[in-house]
Amino acid sequence: MSVFDITKNKDMKKFTRSYNTYIYSGQIFDLYHGGLKPCIFDIETTGLSAQRGNKIILTACLIPNSKGVTITQFLAENPYEEDRVIMATMNFLKDESVDYLITYNGASFDIPFMKQRLATKNLPYVLNMYEFDLYNFIRSNTGLKSQIGSLSQKNVEQHFGISSNRKDVISGRESVKLFAEYAINQDSVIEKIILTHNREDVLQLCHLFNIIGRNNFGAVLGEGDNGCDGFNGAGIHDANVTSDMRTAYGASNAYDLNAASDGSNRSCINSEPGASADSDANMAPIVSNHRLDAALAQTGAGLPSAGGELTARPRLAAGCLTVAGRQLRAPHKLSDNTDFAINANFFPETASSISAEFIKENCSYQIRVPLEKHENSQFLDIKKMLLDAESSGDNTQIKCAHLLKDSDNLINDYLLLVNEGSELNREINLLSVLISTQLYRTV
Incomplete structure (x- = not known):
């Protein structure tokens, strides 16, 4: 109708x-x-x-x-x-x-x-x-x-x-x-x-x-x-x-388009941004589908980050998590002069520190996160990252922090990203969104 x-x-x-x-x-x-x-x-x-x-x-x-x-x-x-x-x-x-x-x-x-x-x-x-x-x-x-x-x-x-x-x-x-x-x-x-x-x-x-x-x-x-x-x-x-x-x-047009086909709560679509997404995410365990987590991150622009102001495509190689993407801005978030992209560099203090570069000219960015290794597993201490996120007041950071804290792969403040040679796509994705959002918001 x-x-x-x-x-x-x-x-x-x-x-x-x-x-x-x-x-x-x-x-x-x-x-x-x-x-x-x-x-x-x-x-x-x-x-x-x-x-x-x-x-x-x-x-x-x-x-x-x-x-x-x-x-x-x-x-x-x-x-x-x-x-x-x-x-x-x-x-x-x-x-x-x-x-x-x-x-x-x-x-x-x-x-x-x-x-x-x-x-x-x-x-x-x-x-x-x-x-x-x-x-x-x-x-x-x-x-x-x-x-x-x-x-x-x-x-x-x-x-x-x-x-x-x-x-x-x-x-x-x-x-x-x-x-x-x-x-x-x-x-x-x-x-x-x-x-x-x-x-x-x-x-x-x-x-x-x-x-x-x-x-x-x-x-x-x-x-x-x-x-x-x-x-x-x-x-x-x-x-x-x-x-x-x-x-x-029960539809004359092949499918009933009034009920969520996967049984999920979709109220967040019609609510204010951030109003129910966080609470819904924490009400029940998120089901496992590692192929979907990987597919969403690696297809096209990758994942939305920083409330849709960045894209994020994570990649693991040589003991390092690399997050690359573009700086974006929806029309309703543009300033009058439409100048939204930033130039910024984050230099590592030590060999184990995060480094990043945001390039205004082509609206791109890249972040490198060195990981710790033990045999076939790779992990990262994210204690400070989680504390900063929870006190940030930023919906994206708070949501990612809560989901990561609930992960079975967070052990004594160390987040497993590779477990016995197998990449943990959801943890990789959430960490990538969290890190890119935090760095972008600090400038």
């Missing part, structure tokens, strides 16, 4: 529609992303190359609300309104306090295209947000491509049994042709077709994210012991149970 609204003012044609569904929330995913407000994002353009002058003519932003989700679209009535579409979209992300974007292949297309058009048009906005690209996650961590071939969004939707939910009847290429006609005659039927195609892309991505994320992504990551209905132990979709799943979920 949806509620539709259209607004036409001096700026843009703006369309909103609300749905009784939700954006994925799962125990492990929320360990790193909880408390950050997401937006599922998609654009429509007049072609594939922003450098060659192709334009953005339509955007869609799906965000959570108190009753489900709302999709907001900004449509150009002709190619010359591209500036208005982009500005309205960036203002929307700022006004809605969006912390990160969820896309499908957005890291390769939607985000670079937006950045290029912002630069080309010399518009006073910066798009430098954390993003989670579901396409990158599937491609990098699953064997789905070998099973189904193309990983196009529509092909993946078909594999998971939700392609029949789509209400649009055109492809992206057809949308380009239709817009050219719409720019001339403003045909309301064509307008509806174009809007529906764009809106269905973000709505279906929302559904797809919910389905793939079931049981902490256990099925697609091959974690057969998670008991994912409709999948075998190798993480292969069983087409024979699709109808049973539809019945079990």
Whole structure:
């Protein structure tokens, strides 16, 4: 069920529609992303190359609300309104306090295209947000491509049994042709077709994210012991149970989109940042799925850190934990002069001290943490780090500190990162987020 609204003012044609569904929330995913407000994002353009002058003519932003989700679209009535579409979209992300974007292949297309058009048009906005690209996650961590071939969004939707939910009847290429006609005659039927195609892309991505994320992504990551209905132990979709799943979920559109599929509490999605993520994380033990912890850290930008102001990709090598990433800032956290990146160096006092470099020019950073070793295990004394975090007043630091203190791998203030040759991905991730946040906040 949806509620539709259209607004036409001096700026843009703006369309909103609300749905009784939700954006994925799962125990492990929320360990790193909880408390950050997401937006599922998609654009429509007049072609594939922003450098060659192709334009953005339509955007869609799906965000959570108190009753489900709302999709907001900004449509150009002709190619010359591209500036208005982009500005309205960036203002929307700022006004809605969006912390990160969820896309499908957005890291390769939607985000670079937006950045290029912002630069080309010399518009006073910066798009430098954390993003989670579901396409990158599937491609990098699953064997789905070998099973189904193309990983196009529509092909993946078909594999998971939700392609029949789509209400649009055109492809992206057809949308380009239709817009050219719409720019001339403003045909309301064509307008509806174009809007529906764009809106269905973000709505279906929302559904797809919910389905793939079931049981902490256990099925697609091959974690057969998670008991994912409709999948075998190798993480292969069983087409024979699709109808049973539809019945079990009690939905006319394949899946019930009103209940969390992994049984987790998802209230933090619709609450103030940090309001319930910390308490939820400490209410019950976090289930084990080391593949998901590793996959989230190593896919695309890596993990969000410092409340989404950094990315963090950890790597263990030569007795050292290296954390590298980028300095980011969501639109609502940008200052007027949009100057957010820092230059800073942390020099080691001893051979066992942490060193770090933050580079403003390319918005990057790198941290090196020497580890202690005993036989095939590696560890670090984090007593002072935990004390500093608990007294910092910073939500990210406090959350990481509490989770690390509850870890069975924290022994007498020493945190195990490698146990008998096996990397402990969750401890590595939480420590990486904690260290990067602490250093960033000290400047």
